[in-house]
Amino acid sequence: MSRITRAAVVESGGAPFALADVELDTPGPHEAVVRMVAAGLCHTDLTVASGGPPFPLPGVLGHEGAGVVEAVGPAVTGVAPGDHVVLSFTSCGACRNCRGGHPAYCASWLPLNLLGGRRADGTGTVHRDGAPLGGHFFGQSSFAERALADERSLVKVDADIPLEMLAPLGCGVQTGVGAVWNVLRPATGSTVVVLGAGAVGLSAVMAAALTPATHIVAVDRVAERLALAKELGATHTVDAADADLGAALAEITRGQGADGVVETTGSAAVLRRGVDALAARGTLVVVGAPPFGTEVALDVNGLLAGKRIVGLTLGDAETQTFIPALVRLVKEGRLPVHRLISTYPFAEIDQAVRDMRAGKAIKPVLTF
Numbered sequence: 252m253s254r255i256t257r258a259a260v261v262e263s264g265g266a267p268f269a270l271a272d273v274e275l276d277t278p279g280p281h282e283a284v285v286r287m288v289a290a291g292l293c294h295t296d297l298t299v300a301s302g303g304p305p306f307p308l309p310g311v312l313g314h315e316g317a318g319v320v321e322a323v324g325p326a327v328t329g330v331a332p333g334d335h336v337v338l339s340f341t342s343c344g345a346c347r348n349c350r351g352g353h354p355a356y357c358a359s360w361l362p363l364n365l366l367g368g369r370r371a372d373g374t375g376t377v378h379r380d381g382a383p384l385g386g387h388f389f390g391q392s393s394f395a396e397r398a399l400a401d402e403r404s405l406v407k408v409d410a411d412i413p414l415e416m417l418a419p420l421g422c423g424v425q426t427g428v429g430a431v432w433n434v435l436r437p438a439t440g441s442t443v444v445v446l447g448a449g450a451v452g453l454s455a456v457m458a459a460a461l462t463p464a465t466h467i468v469a470v471d472r473v474a475e476r477l478a479l480a481k482e483l484g485a486t487h488t489v490d491a492a493d494a495d496l497g498a499a500l501a502e503i504t505r506g507q508g509a510d511g512v513v514e515t516t517g518s519a520a521v522l523r524r525g526v527d528a529l530a531a532r533g534t535l536v537v538v539g540a541p542p543f544g545t546e547v548a549l550d551v552n553g554l555l556a557g558k559r560i561v562g563l564t565l566g567d568a569e570t571q572t573f574i575p576a577l578v579r580l581v582k583e584g585r586l587p588v589h590r591l592i593s594t595y596p597f598a599e600i601d602q603a604v605r606d607m608r609a610g611k612a613i614k615p616v617l618t619f
């Protein structure tokens with residue numbers, strides 16, 4: 252049985268999010284209908300809405316949903332109607348990286364999550380007036396009162412935590428935390444530098460504060476974000492607006508350089524400074540996403556001291572184990588994600604987008 256629901260539709264690249272009635276397809280064997288309670292906004296939604304990446308528009312975006320399962324397809328075993336779920340990315344489940352516990356590097360990741368707008372078999376999940384819309388965004392398209400979600404996008408969570416606190420776990424928080432826990436894995440006494448103190452960077456700071464790293468340096472050019480970074484566990488901050496980043500990091504790291512750097516600004520120039528700031532055998536994790544085709548120049552000889560540069564998708568997390576661990580830390584107050592969140596009623600999605608673009612809201616979360 253198909254369902255009519257209200258969704259935020261982007262008509263074409265650069266158009267606003269406009270609420271409209273759409274038709275959700277009948278759940279397939281491995282799909283579920285989720286009544287959305289909250290959905291976070293991420294810069295990737297804005298990039299796709301601007302028409303940059305080739306996602307089929309008109310379409311429905313949203314990839315940090317959280318809600319309650321309303322109906323499940325016949326082969327779904329992991330969740331049942333009434334369960335609270337956090338929605339994250341999907342994956343094929345069968346390729347080498349999926350089987351190896353790294354579904355963010357699924358062989359079908361881009362078409363299934365970011366660019367395809369359809370199920371793997373090419374069918375659409377959302378229609379309007381009989382014509383398919385771009386949907387299946389991260390297996391969810393959660394800017395809608397109800398979403399048809401892939402089973403592999405669903406993570407069952409405790410029902411006693413407000414879902415608006417959990418929505419950002421599906422992308423931004425998982426990515427920042429995963430950069431530190433899954434890639435850097437800081438050794439005792441090490442230095443972690445986080446470039447950019449937005450939703451992803453502040454999540455990396457909170458994650459680093461739960462490791463034996465002793466120097467946690469947050470870098471931004473917005474003073475309020477640096478102040479928040481300190482409250483969330485940064486031991487040092489650098490305001491890139493009025494400091495020489497290289498000199499400041501050299502001083503804080505006592506001339507040794509950083510053991511780990513998480514780059515979230517999406518600036519090629521900042522990335523380059525981050526690589527230069529690495530200690531011997533240090534690792535820089537590339538998280539920030541500049542426009543497609545962006546290149547960066549590196550000092551090749553500078554890399555010979557065992558430096559590593561690693562790209563990252565969604566924290567390289569295995570969502571079914573990673574997200575419940577984050578939920579537990581949120582519940583215990585050890586991962587205070589609420590400090591990043593501003594809530595907006597779903598109908599005010601355009602205001603949320605404007606506030607995010609202006610840097611007024613770190614992590615806008617829509618409520619339904």
Ligand SMILES: NC(=O)c1ccc[n+]([C@@H]2O[C@H](COP(=O)([O-])OP(=O)(O)OC[C@H]3O[C@@H](n4cnc5c(N)ncnc54)[C@H](O)[C@@H]3O)[C@@H](O)[C@H]2O)c1
Binds near residue numbers: 294422476516613
């Ligand atoms: N790789 C992934 O899987 C993944 C997942 C989520 C988000 N992202 C990307 O990560 C990036 C960060 O996301 P976010 O939600 O934290 O964004 P954000 O805008 O909240 O954070 C970026 C921060 O960088 C700061 N900044 C920008 N330029 C700077 C400069 N030159 N010097 C110092 N600070 C600077 C900004 O002030 C801001 O606080 C985005 O590019 C986003 O698209 C990637």
Ligand SMILES: [Zn+2]
Binds near residue numbers: 293423
């Ligand atoms: Zn995202």
Ligand SMILES: [Zn+2]
Binds near residue numbers: 342346350356357
């Ligand atoms: Zn796969």
